[in-house]
Amino acid sequence: MLNKELLLADDHDLVRDTIAEYLRREGGCSVSVAASLEGALDAARGNVSFDLVLLDYSMPGMDALGGLARMKEAVHCPVAIISGTAPPDVARRALRSGAAGFLPKTLDPMSLVTAVRHMLLGETYMPLEFLSETGQVDERVVLTPREHDVLRGVAEGKSNKEIARDLNIQEVTVKLHVKTLSRKLGARNRTHAAMLGRDMGLT
Structure with a gap:
């Protein structure tokens, strides 16, 4: 995420500063x-180069999801919601x-970084409440060593091109592995x- 510009808005000083410092470090x-x-x-009006905006759902001025709409009109980048109290229904809405994603504040720090990386790649981050509803995960899933390598790269937020370079294989081969392991995991994207693989201890 080098050279990426993020805007984090949260009215809880400690939470805001802790998250910001971790994303920087x-x-x-x-x-x-x-x-x-x-x-x-x-801040958004004064800086047109933000790559991602994170908004606390319950901070002053948000008016539920009205603040999301206002921010989306003000910037030309993904906007995500973070919250420590909002129920799954709010995440769905x-x-x-x-929204580019919904990040519970209960996420562990590395999962937070991974989620941000995915959103910076233009993908949508869905919280675990969504993932647990699919009922598609087979606890006996077996991946090949190469599929493990590719899944690990995906979980780290790397693009197919980056994974291909790291593993010294063709990008089209990475795409095929992603398609195959997604089918094995019952993943939608x-x-x-990445989230299912992490929960199953595959990464």
Whole structure:
């Protein structure tokens, strides 16, 4: 995530500063912060180069998901919702309203970085509440060593091209492995595959 510009808005100082510092240190990106929706909108108007915006669902000015719509109009990048209290139904509505993802604050730090990486690649991050509803995961899934390697790269937020370079194989081969392992896992997309693989201890 080097050279990526993030905007994080949360009215809880400790949470905001902790998340921002971790994304800077472990994600290698630049993070601007705000304590309210209006503050975030002001920051967005003053910086047109943001690559991703993270908005706390319950901070001042959000008006439920009204703040999501306002921010989406103000920036030309993905906008995601973060929350420590919103129920799964809110997550579903956020995604239906065009959010790039919904990040529970209960996510462990590395999962947070992985989620941000996926969204920076243009993918949608879905919380575990969604993944557990599919009922498609087979606990006896067996992946080949190469599929494990590819899944590990996907879980790290790498693109197919990056995975191909790391493994010294063709990009089209990576695509085929992603398709196969997604079928084995019952995953809807590569982000889903990464989350399922992590939950099953495959990465």
